[in-house]
Amino acid sequence: MSDHQATHEAFPTGAPAVVTCGLPYANGDLHIGHLRTYVGGDVYSRALESLGQQTAFVCGSDMHGTPIAVQAIEEGVDPEAFALEWHEQYAETFPKFGVEFDNYGHTHDDTNRELTYDIVERLEAEGYVYEKEIKVAWDPVDEQPLPDRYVEGTCPYCGEHARGDECDEGCGRHLEPGEIEDPVSTISGNPAEYRDRAHKFFEVSELSEYLDGFLDRLEGTSNARNQPRQWLEDGLQDWCITRDLDWGFDYPGEDDLVLYVWVDAPIEYIASTKQYTERVGADEYDWAEAWREDGEIVHVIGRDIIQHHTIFWPAMLEVADYVEPRAVLASGFMTLGGKGFSTSRNRAVWAREYLDEGFHPDLLRYYLATNGGFQQDVDFSWEKFRDRVNNELVGTVGNFIYRSLLFAHRNFEGTPEADVSEEVEARVREAIDDFEAGVNDYSVRAVGNATVELARFGNEYIQREEPWNLVGEDDEAAAQVIRDCVQIAKAVAVLFEPIAPDTSEELWDQLGEDGSVHDVTVDAALEAPPRDFGAPAELYEKIEAERVEELNEKLAARVAEATADDAGTETDESDADGEGDVSDIEPVADDRISFDEFQGLDLRVAEIVAAEPIEDSDNLVKLTVDIGLEERQIVAGIKQLHDVDDLPGTKVVVVANLEKAELFGHESNGMLLAAGEDADLLTTYGDSPVGTKIR
């Protein structure tokens, strides 16, 4: 196993760097909350390159796992085709926001397969994998295994209701497959049974000491170190790395077992880097050096997947003898007008939507990158967006550039003949230092602010020196000032490239520069600009107040509609064509049922005798219901929507022959009928006695 330095050298280092973004899971549309991570990664990798660091920026779509398998089945398509469709969409979307990966692959290809097998085999060879017979939840009716969160039941440790992979409501423990008691399928609702299955385990517990040291070395945002520390203290459990599933990579030598998605997903980071090398050649970028010798690996992720990147992933890398990550940057989440994004409720600003509104991607990049620290939760609103664009991009940066270049063009037809003043040269140096410090602090925000502050200085400077009063009076002095301003403009182009690649390129052209700003390093900020350039054009456009109102109205209307509607439309794929208004009312189901089938439902008039809220649940109420023949306990999700004390005495309609289920640890023997999101209870018009069958 490799030995790593306890401290890291500051960027830029001589080693190749790899910047990765968390793999998007190929099953849904991207919104600007997702984009925050990708823009952050892109800015960071561009900034590294600007410092002269050799950098590969890679990512790919995560194609495997149970959710995709299940969704594909629901849509009646092949999981691979299903995932590929999303993958292609992502691959198309990212560049539209200037997020330009050196390689964007996906987990279901040969490069990843080979590397995954290679690593898994190393884990085995090093003796870190063992087989254990465990009980796997199985749906006996649908004849399918129920991995992970497709089963729920009772936590064996604390007795609370829990999800298949985690005791989310009680003790918080990670649950390995087979541990949960009283399992029930979350797909079909069928009580699950356990079957003995041999599964593979990765002995993470043996690596606690290594991981402890790793976390000491790890750089990046503090949340990425704090969270896993807790895990380590509680003691690590070995990690089951196989699943009973058809979709994914078969476990080597086991054709009825598939590798757990979180094994092959991060390996795509390596695979994608390798594909990059295969494309450009090892002279340009050597993936093997980066991953096997001395690379600087920087992972940019959302904070929900910190554990995987700071425990499982480095453990795998360590055993398989790869380079460990140098830094993990875990972004905070985004809120929209103070509340969380909700894809299922269409409470989101979609990536595509933003572009359709005609906004320049650089504006959003700037907002996402500089609004709050990276690990901070950040709020998006169109008002804030407008304020920052108008004040900072238009007022400060754009205005300075335009006034300077316009003045230079009119009076000097380009860059005046003069040397940069000491003051301005020092100020540009300071901006470069701030930029570099930002990179080494893993703060994309600081990187962006360095430039805006430089432009702000530029405005002060030009204002103070008043070149417009010098022209004709003291042309030499005027030339000096404008020369300085052009230099600052050039520095802005160079230093703002990571944040606003497109407009920086435009500015670069305006300055009469050859080539691309993308290819220069920060040193260029101090080099002389070309002598001649033409009339400048405005870089950024103001956003009018009416525009904001309009956008807010659109959003509010959509959210209201989605909220009023039954959120029962589980997921939100397809139909995102954004055309026309979707009706508030769910369409009638296509499948007609026979009268006999209806007869199979035993619906009864019942009366609520007693009701008490279930502690710790937001929504569940335990009801005692009189159905004439007997009193029954039913659990219903109506706590927030009715005053629980008013419920007793209410006549309701219940499904009497529904199979029993256990919810939140309480038995539910039947189901009461209610309408819509508001859980408007169905009751009787006349006074049919309790127990009456409904037909």
Add this chain to the structure above:
RNA sequence: AGCGGGAUGGGAUAGCCAGGAGAUUCCGCCGGGCUCAUAACCCGGAGAUCGGUAGUUCAAAUCUACCUCCCGCUACCA
């Protein structure tokens, strides 16, 4: 409920990890100046006892304990 994050003038943020002059910067607001520019900049002003309580200390926004509130993630909603 578990976990994570947060609470600093009207809004947003920095400082807090390595405690010391009633506190950073941006936006907004009020009054005045300047005008090359999608206007920016300058001068002046109003506005915070740094979520609460208790403690450590000569000294706390900064350390400790407890509490409150907010947000997110993960859920049940048969």
